Amino acid sequence: MDNHRTRRAALAAAIGTLTMAGVAAVIVAAPPSNAATATLGSAAAAKGRVFAAAVANGHVGEAQYINTFDTEFTGLTPENEMKWDTTEPSRGTFNFAAADNLVSHAQSHSMKIRGHTLVWHSQLAPWVNNITSGTDLLAAMRAHITGVATHFAGKIQYWDVVNEAFDGGSRRQSIFQQLIGDSYIEEAFKAARAADPTAKLCYNDYSTDGVNAKSTAILNMVKDFKARGIPIDCVGFQSHLIVGQVPGDYQANLQRFADAGVDVNITELDVRMPTPASQANLQTQADDYRKVVSACLAVTRCTSITVWGVTDKYSWVPNTFPGQGAALLFDENYAKKPAYNSTLTALGGVVTSASPSVSPSVSPSASNSTSPPPVGGCAVTYDMNAWNTGFTTSVTVKNNGSTAINGWTLAFTLPSGQAVTGAWNATIAPSSGAVTARNMSYNGTIAAGGSQNFGFQATHNGNTAKPTAFTLNGSPCSS
Ligand code: G3I
Numbered sequence: 001m002d003n004h005r006t007r008r009a010a011l012a013a014a015i016g017t018l019t020m021a022g023v024a025a026v027i028v029a030a031p032p033s034n035a036a037t038a039t040l041g042s043a044a045a046a047k048g049r050v051f052a053a054a055v056a057n058g059h060v061g062e063a064q065y066i067n068t069f070d071t072e073f074t075g076l077t078p079e080n081e082m083k084w085d086t087t088e089p090s091r092g093t094f095n096f097a098a099a100d101n102l103v104s105h106a107q108s109h110s111m112k113i114r115g116h117t118l119v120w121h122s123q124l125a126p127w128v129n130n131i132t133s134g135t136d137l138l139a140a141m142r143a144h145i146t147g148v149a150t151h152f153a154g155k156i157q158y159w160d161v162v163n164e165a166f167d168g169g170s171r172r173q174s175i176f177q178q179l180i181g182d183s184y185i186e187e188a189f190k191a192a193r194a195a196d197p198t199a200k201l202c203y204n205d206y207s208t209d210g211v212n213a214k215s216t217a218i219l220n221m222v223k224d225f226k227a228r229g230i231p232i233d234c235v236g237f238q239s240h241l242i243v244g245q246v247p248g249d250y251q252a253n254l255q256r257f258a259d260a261g262v263d264v265n266i267t268e269l270d271v272r273m274p275t276p277a278s279q280a281n282l283q284t285q286a287d288d289y290r291k292v293v294s295a296c297l298a299v300t301r302c303t304s305i306t307v308w309g310v311t312d313k314y315s316w317v318p319n320t321f322p323g324q325g326a327a328l329l330f331d332e333n334y335a336k337k338p339a340y341n342s343t344l345t346a347l348g349g350v351v352t353s354a355s356p357s358v359s360p361s362v363s364p365s366a367s368n369s370t371s372p373p374p375v376g377g378c379a380v381t382y383d384m385n386a387w388n389t390g391f392t393t394s395v396t397v398k399n400n401g402s403t404a405i406n407g408w409t410l411a412f413t414l415p416s417g418q419a420v421t422g423a424w425n426a427t428i429a430p431s432s433g434a435v436t437a438r439n440m441s442y443n444g445t446i447a448a449g450g451s452q453n454f455g456f457q458a459t460h461n462g463n464t465a466k467p468t469a470f471t472l473n474g475s476p477c478s479s
Pocket of ligand 1: 079122123163206238268316
């Protein structure tokens with residue numbers, strides 16, 4: 001038996017001993033046999049994918065920001081630093097300082113780099129909008145692409161050569177479309193190929209996440225380019241989604257582009273919701289991220305997933321959609337959200353006790369500051385979001401008593417075949433059978449008439465039944 005298996009056998013024996021000894025202190029999820037699947041990037045790599053994030057140079061000096069990024073991601077897209085207004089602020093004068101800093105950081109961490117974006121109607125340098133002739137604009141566009149792509153040549157895995165050129169099923173009437181005409185897109189791709197033969201060249205757009213007029217128009221352009229030998233290697237699907245609205249044909253749409261002979265990349269994934277975020281929406285968001293990741297893994301040529309930011313703290317969403325936000329995998333305090341757990345699980349990773357949102361469980365027999373049972377009873381609401389191999393839950397515990405509870409333990413029995421893989425707002429032990437959920441340091445009080453909410457993710461073997469009985473600090477709850 002090789003060392004690897006020896007270690008695993010020893011670990012299994014150790015857990016067995018602990019369990020047999022009646023000590024229920026069990027890590028909610030046993031450390032992965034290969035720790036290399038304990039982060040988003042490492043789990044994705046095990047599936048042959050890059051899991052990346054958009055990064056803002058202005059935040060890389062913040063320790064939690066850059067540490068979270070470096071730990072969890074294996075790819076980088078500069079959020080704004082490679083856009084025309086930054087890289088060529090005046091005609092023929094290039095500025096790469098901010099982008100170079102991000103590229104150097106990514107290279108020093110062996111990360112893949114996505115260039116974003118060479119030609120886009122937004123964030124153009126003002127001088128571009130003053131051009132009045134198509135000939136001059138074509139020359140300026142070619143010079144811009146050549147200047148930028150040459151500077152980064154050899155360092156870019158994928159370039160977003162042209163961004164958001166369609167408006168529904170037709171061309172957006174940008175300055176490029178109006179002055180140069182339809183050919184500006186293929187001219188951009190040819191210039192990019194000439195400047196950097198090593199990068200894969202992509203078209204990138206939003207609201208293309210299902211089969212619709214816009215995505216079909218782009219597919220037709222891809223087929224036309226392929227037929228005419230215009231260099232195009234991939235299509236980016238931004239996937240700026242609204243909670244609960246992942247198109248049912250998301251995977252089929254990706255597949256039809258792969259079938260046309262291009263890589264498909266999820267390039268700007270986020271799932272926005274009204275803020276402050278409700279537990280229900282956070283659960284739905286977790287399932288939305290799972291759906292997108294599962295769809296990408298099901299399409300061989302879906303080679304990378306990029307989320308549009310590291311943390312909710314700096315997401316573009318609140319500035320653009322007032323009252324919306326909470327769109328990413330880490331919250332504004334860099335805590336892992338349910339969507340982090342569902343994404344990591346969907347990637348085949350293992351949510352470990354090292355995850356801040358998943359705490360090592362403690363034995364319910366340990367000294368317990370739990371207060372006595374609630375006088376007047378309690379009520380439990382147990383909501384589930386299930387899929388073929390797992391589910392997430394949102395559990396709300398209501399104190400119907402007349403006095404506050406300071407310290408709570410909710411006991412229930414998981415139906416057979418179900419096993420907890422990650423939890424938030426509670427510690428859960430053991431991971432199956434008769435389990436207890438205990439409060440965290442920050443949510444131990446349930447006021448008279450008040451409630452607390454926690455959740456967990458679990459695997460199942462087809463049995464998605466709910467627990468039938470709950471006790472709160474030993475007192476039966478209605479459910
Ligand atoms: O850099 C200036 C700063 O000097 C100035 O003081 C400040 C005043 O508001 O503005 C700063 O520029 C901002 C820029 O981000 C850099 O932070 C712009 O106002 C702001 O509009 C710009 O927003 C970016 C947005 O693209 C522009 O459309 C977002 O950060 C960025 O996340 C977003 O990303 C786009 C993708 O590139 C393409 N797909 C859609 C996606 C979301 O819009």
